[in-house]
Amino acid sequence: MQRVYLDNAATSPILNEVVEAMVPVLREQFGNPSSIHAEGRSVRALLEQARKTVARLLNAGTAEIFFTSGGTESNNMAIKCAVRDLGVRRIISSPTEHHCGLHTFDSLQRDGLAEIVYLKVDAQGRISLEDLENALRAGGDTKTLVSLMHANNEIGTMIDMEAVGALCKQYKALFHCDTVQTMAHFPIDVQKAQVNFLSGAAHKFHGPKGVGFIYIHPDSPIKPLIDGGSQERNMRGGTENVYGIVGLAKAMELAFAEMDERNAHIAEVRAYLKSRLDETFEDIRYNGDPEGPSLYTVLSVSFPPSPRNELLLLSLDIAGISASGGSACSSGTEKGSHVLEAIGADPARKSIRFSFSHFNTKEEMDYVIEKLKTIIPEAVAQQVQAV
Numbered sequence: 001m002q003r004v005y006l007d008n009a010a011t012s013p014i015l016n017e018v019v020e021a022m023v024p025v026l027r028e029q030f031g032n033p034s035s036i037h038a039e040g041r042s043v044r045a046l047l048e049q050a051r052k053t054v055a056r057l058l059n060a061g062t063a064e065i066f067f068t069s070g071g072t073e074s075n076n077m078a079i080k081c082a083v084r085d086l087g088v089r090r091i092i093s094s095p096t097e098h099h100c101g102l103h104t105f106d107s108l109q110r111d112g113l114a115e116i117v118y119l120k121v122d123a124q125g126r127i128s129l130e131d132l133e134n135a136l137r138a139g140g141d142t143k144t145l146v147s148l149m150h151a152n153n154e155i156g157t158m159i160d161m162e163a164v165g166a167l168c169k170q171y172k173a174l175f176h177c178d179t180v181q182t183m184a185h186f187p188i189d190v191q192k193a194q195v196n197f198l199s200g201a202a203h204k205f206h207g208p209k210g211v212g213f214i215y216i217h218p219d220s221p222i223k224p225l226i227d228g229g230s231q232e233r234n235m236r237g238g239t240e241n242v243y244g245i246v247g248l249a250k251a252m253e254l255a256f257a258e259m260d261e262r263n264a265h266i267a268e269v270r271a272y273l274k275s276r277l278d279e280t281f282e283d284i285r286y287n288g289d290p291e292g293p294s295l296y297t298v299l300s301v302s303f304p305p306s307p308r309n310e311l312l313l314l315s316l317d318i319a320g321i322s323a324s325g326g327s328a329c330s331s332g333t334e335k336g337s338h339v340l341e342a343i344g345a346d347p348a349r350k351s352i353r354f355s356f357s358h359f360n361t362k363e364e365m366d367y368v369i370e371k372l373k374t375i376i377p378e379a380v381a382q383q384v385q386a387v
Contacts, residue, residue, distance in 0.1 A: 003320045004364045008204075009153055009181060009298055009355035010324055014247070015206045021250040022208065025243035033240055034231060043242050050249035057256050058198075059189045060215055066235045067245050070212035071180035072100040073225070074199030077214055077236075078176045079104045079147055081222035082197070083114050087143040088174065092117045092135050095342040096125050096152050098178060102338070105147075115142075124289040125157035125343050129167065136171040144173040150182040154339040154353055155288030156295035158182070165194030174220060180204055180212075181295055184255035185263070196220040200252075202244065206357070207251030211244030262358040267296045270356055273365040274299060280369055281379045287340065287351055297356050302349045308376050309350035316352070319371040324353045 005013070025046060031039030033047050048062070055062045068074045079101065082088045091105060095118050108114040117135050119127045127148070136144065146168050151158040161177055168175040176197040179188060184205035190198060197220065201212035216222065216235075228237015255262070277284050287300035303309065316323055325337070340351055354368075373380050 001320045002367060003322065004360075004367055005322045006354040006356060006360065006364075006368070007322045007324050008357040009353065011203045011209065012206045012357050013359065014203075014208055015251060015254065017254060018207055018247045018251045022243045022247040025246050029242075033242055034229065046246055047240055047242055050245045053249040053253055054200075054213055057184075057252055058215060059191050061218070063233070064190075064215055064218060066214050066216060066232045067240060067248075068212045068214055068236060069210055069241070070203070071098075071178065071199050071201035074197075074201075074212050074214035075100050075147075075176075075178055075180075076104055077222070077225040078197035078199065078216075079145065080108070081225055082145045082174055082176065082220070083108055085222045086174065086220060088114060088145045090115045090117065090139050090142045090144045091147055092119065092132065092139075092144060092173075093147045094119050094121055094127055094149075096121055096154075096157075096339045097147070097149055098153055098180070099338075101147060101149070101178060121157075121342055123343055124292070125152055125155050125287075125339065126289065127159060129160070129163055132164065133167055133171075136167060136173055139171075139173075144171070145176060146173050147176040147178070149178040149180075150186075150188075151295035151298075152288065152339060153181050153298075154337060155300045155343070156290070156298035157288045158293045158295060160293070161188075161193045161195070165192075169194050181297075184252050185259070185295070185297060187256075187259065190215055190217075202248035202251055205251050205255045208244045208247040211241050211248050213248070258358075263296060265358050266356045266360070269360050269362060269365060270296060270299050270354075272362045273354065273368065276365060276369045277301060280373065280381060281376075282381045283379070285349070287343065287345060299354045299356075300351055301354060302345065302351050303376065304379055305348040306350070306376050306378060308378075312350050312352065312375065315375045316371065319375065321368055321371060324355075325351065 029043050031043040033044040051062050051065050055065045091114050105116045109116045119131050148159050150161055165175050174196045177195050179198050180201045183200035196217045198215040203209040224235055226237050283304040285302040
């Protein structure tokens with residue numbers, strides 16, 4: 001049976017070129033990068049070359065890139081260490097952040113370590129820069145961290161990173177941006193964005209799982225979140241995942257080199273699915289701002305109320321289509337999406353997140369439409385026949 005994979009926001013298939021770059025490190029270059037003998041030095045060279053690659057692509061210094069286990073660790077590190085080490089007592093964020101951010105805020109607030117201020121979002125999930133400025137101004141001299149996703153992982157709505165960074169600089173606030181969904185899908189220049197902390201995860205751009213990085217501005221010196229040895233220049237204890245880091249750098253290098261081509265293809269496939277949905281089904285709506293500044297790899301589709309909605313995801317899977325109802329980190333929970341709740345989405349409707357890669361095709365979108373027509377036939381638009 002044909003399978004169509006449309007859950008790339010959860011994880012993306014690893015590229016053959018990435019696997020080929022990792023295999024020699026798994027098989028032959030097995031030394032510990034902290035060892036001073038030949039095997040260790042060989043692997044250390046690979047590690048530092050990967051660091052240079054990531055730094056170059058982000059217009060950062062090599063001393064500002066630290067490898068982690070992924071986006072969740074990077075985000076926790078930025079937020080918690082900013083409170084612990086930099087005197088942050090107030091955090092401004094939004095209610096549509098990823099759970100690794102929201103749960104970290106909850107923990108800090110519960111322990112009385114920081115006040116959390118949530119900005120309102122509109123029906124498309126957008127924050128207001130005016131509201132952000134008002135919140136920054138209201139903080140007075142209290143040390144503040146602004147922590148916002150570059151693009152929402154469920155509905156794709158984006159912030160203007162450079163505008164947020166400029167406001168933070170104006171009010172002397174720190175800026176942490178979760179770029180896990182946008183990393184290697186958009187050009188990001190940490191100097192122009194004026195960020196203090198920025199996070200990425202390899203498996204979102206066709207690299208391996210279990211590896212990511214954090215960018216730390218030199219003016220925001222924090223201490224380790226994970227204590228141990230002197231790895232990562234004393235910033236993160238634990239033997240580095242060298243083959244994963246090599247894979248991350250290779251995947252990121254390929255993504256930046258092919259960014260324009262991939263972007264154009266994915267946007268075309270996404271627009272094609274949207275047009276087919278609109279012409280085939282009655283009362284189709286879209287969460288977020290798909291026609292405005294948006295993550296082009298995501299299309300969150302809101303289907304009209306139907307007795308078949310509860311089994312829609314399962315039915316798609318049985319039909320060979322992999323999609324999701326929202327964040328992969330929330331799968332298996334009975335509670336609805338906090339993102340859809342925050343934007344006031346109708347709970348009677350069913351939302352499906354289709355997320356794309358450059359491997360997807362228009363032919364696959366035709367297959368999705370044909371299967372949906374059999375799964376929810378009552379939603380199929382009535383075709384007006386010419387007399």
